[in-house]
Amino acid sequence: MRLDYPPNVKIVRVPCTGKVDLLHILKAFEQGMDGVYVAGCLEGECHFLRGNLRAKKRVGHVKRILAALGINPERIQMYNLSAAMGGRFVEIAREMTGKVRALGPSPIKTGKGREFVEGQGEEKKQ
Amino acid sequence: MKTGSRLEKVLEKGAFAVTSECGPPRGADPDVIREKGKLLEGVVDAVNITDCQTSVVRMSSLSACLILKEMGFDPILQMVTRDRNRIAIQSDVLGAAALGINNILCLSGDHQRFGDHPQAKNVYDIDSIQLIMTVKKMRDEKKFLNDQEMTKAPVLFIGAAENPFADPLEIRALRLAKKAAAGVEFIQTQCIFNLDRFAEWMREVVDMGLHEKVAILAGVTPLKSVGMGKYMKSQVPGMDVPDAVIERLKGVPKEKQGAEGIKICIETIQRLREMKGVRGVHIMAIEWEEKVSEIAKGADLLPRPKV
Amino acid sequence: MIVAQAKPIEDIVTMIDRYDKIILAGCKACVAVCAAGGEKEVGILASAITLARKRDGRAIEIREVTLERQCDPEYVEQIRGFAGDYQAVLSIACGVGVQYMAEHYKTIPALPGLNTSFMGGSLEQGVWSERCQGCGQCILHLTGGICPVTRCSKSLFNGPCGGSSKGKCEVSPEMECGWQLIIDRLKALGEFENRFTELFPIKDWSTSRDGGQRKITREDMKA
Known part of the structure; x- marks a missing residue:
């Protein structure tokens, strides 16, 4: 198909999203990623039955950790698509890039403190 | 006759006993108790003073008992095991007897989760049945729980509560038997709205011969409104309010629902009076003490016998 | 087993606010089984603390260790060699483990990362219930x-x-x-x-x- 997707997206390949650990995601943020998304198979289509559902729960848990730390939980997302959906893959890469760009650099990288208060939505950007 | 209790005397005489209750105020004002007391003068044989009911902090039962005692009442000291260990319980039992209190009602108490201090630590050193055992031992054996002798025994008429409507239903009469075995002498039941269920429980009680060991006072409560009926049905654990009762209240205009509630209460008392083994009624007019005399009068329970 | 749960991350961040070099000590016994204080949780908590400190522009050095048990002296002693190089021990064992750390390392503050809750068992994956007092x-x-x-x-x-x-x-x-x-x-x-x-x-x-x-x-x- 030779479709282009934004070059800022770095791909970490795993055999199944069920293999994605909380720590993999947290480490990505620690190392300065502004956003992370997990792209798993369509729900109900997991070759290992529940891998993508486990990943979804773990993404939810990371969202809670980020929120508690004052980091916008929108910076971590879960998407579902099949291996045959190249067009959708590009669409997601662009969508996520746009979302993260709108949020700006991660406070983990800038050291500028909280950007998000739980229960109040996004804090006013400085 | 064992004690100076007026309630015990009324029951011994074979009269149909009437008791009511008085909730102490959430403050230090003794006049609240006196005013509630005035509403009950000449209407009841004895009056319960609740012990921080629903785990809300109120004036202590013993203090309020004394205020009513000074007015000439025969108060029933309610005591829950939620807030006191065996040291405090035995101490309060001695103190109550020394102050001339003649009756005690042994309860476990509502869990503090419902109250105004849900952060509190609960005690439950002993349970309600064990409280009955404790008071009986103190009175009849003149001994503390550690088997040491005391100088003067507290002479109290021992009561407890029982809820014929709580689950599991099949053990409710058996549980009364346990209370009887522990030494309880009178029982006040949970508010009765479901007369059929109560009659069933009562039949079991009579079959077991418990009505001869324990005087059973049937609990009644007048419903003020449809709202109160619905609240008690859905929000109060262990309360059985049949739909028919609520429907009956719904059948009259809102301003007449209170009067209808009192009518239902009076009819309930009349039916209870005919049941074998029921020795009296306990009228719990929740924050509606002024209606107790009207109910007693309507149910033909006045005047109270002189003992 | 002794069942515990993690304290809110911000409470922990506040607790360790004055330290820049800490030991984060897990335990492979009960709290590992109830997924509150084992090796995996040590890694996740260390990462979360690091994120919080980076967010505030402050570095922190965390030495991650997970002991066989924190309720036996010989295992608690295993950090003796390097404990003196750190300002505090954040223990995510049960309350016993935290106290053992405090008893063994007299001059190093021992901080609790968990709320020890009860003695119980698991009902299903991710659900625990109390059984014994x-x-x-x-x-x-x-x-x-x-x-x-x-x-x-x-x-x-x-x-x-x-x-x-x-x-x-x-x-x-x-x-x-x-x-x-x-x-x-x-x-x-x-x-x-x-x-x-x-x-x-x-x-x-x-x-x-x-x-x-x-x-x-x-x-x-x-x-």
Whole structure:
């Protein structure tokens, strides 16, 4: 198909999203990623039955950790698509890039403190 | 006759006993108790003073008992095991007897989760049945729980509560038997709205011969409104309010629902009076003490016998 | 096992605010089984703390260790070699482990990363439930193997109270009535008639925590 997707997206390949650990995601943020998304198979289509559902729960848990730390939980997302959906893959890469760009650099990288208060939505950007 | 209790005397005489209750105020004002007391003068044989009911902090039962005692009442000291260990319980039992209190009602108490201090630590050193055992031992054996002798025994008429409507239903009469075995002498039941269920429980009680060991006072409560009926049905654990009762209240205009509630209460008392083994009624007019005399009068329970 | 749960991350971040070099110590015993303080949780907490400090533009050095057990002196001693290089030990063992750290390393603050909750077991993946209060005088043979001290909200020995409704406790519709469980079980065992009707005597709580801190000594095992 030779479709282009934004070059800022770095791909970490795993055999199944069920293999994605909380720590993999947290480490990505620690190392300065502004956003992370997990792209798993369509729900109900997991070759290992529940891998993508486990990943979804773990993404939810990371969202809670980020929120508690004052980091916008929108910076971590879960998407579902099949291996045959190249067009959708590009669409997601662009969508996520746009979302993260709108949020700006991660406070983990800038050291500028909280950007998000739980229960109040996004804090006013400085 | 064992004690100076007026309630015990009324029951011994074979009269149909009437008791009511008085909730102490959430403050230090003794006049609240006196005013509630005035509403009950000449209407009841004895009056319960609740012990921080629903785990809300109120004036202590013993203090309020004394205020009513000074007015000439025969108060029933309610005591829950939620807030006191065996040291405090035995101490309060001695103190109550020394102050001339003649009756005690042994309860476990509502869990503090419902109250105004849900952060509190609960005690439950002993349970309600064990409280009955404790008071009986103190009175009849003149001994503390550690088997040491005391100088003067507290002479109290021992009561407890029982809820014929709580689950599991099949053990409710058996549980009364346990209370009887522990030494309880009178029982006040949970508010009765479901007369059929109560009659069933009562039949079991009579079959077991418990009505001869324990005087059973049937609990009644007048419903003020449809709202109160619905609240008690859905929000109060262990309360059985049949739909028919609520429907009956719904059948009259809102301003007449209170009067209808009192009518239902009076009819309930009349039916209870005919049941074998029921020795009296306990009228719990929740924050509606002024209606107790009207109910007693309507149910033909006045005047109270002189003992 | 002893079941514990993580303290809110921000509470931990506040607790360690004044330190820049800490040991984060997990435990491979109970708290690892209940997924609160094992090796995996050490990694996740270390990362979360690092994120929080980076967010505020402050570095922190975390030495991650997970001991076999934090309730035995020989394992707690395993960090002796480097403990002095750190300003505090953040322990995500149960309260026993935190205290053992404090007792063994007199000049290094020991901080709790978990709230130790109860003695219990797992009901299913991710769900734990309390079973024992350690009263020191077990009566499970008399109550059908179900503990009234733990499972009745009022710890009644002659229950159920009047708040039992459709098998649930008055405290919460999610909580089972311990006495309903006891009755059902006694019936299944054919012991209801003789057990339930008997009055349960007043309990001696001196073997419980009420008697002060408890200690067991086995002379046959002492060195």
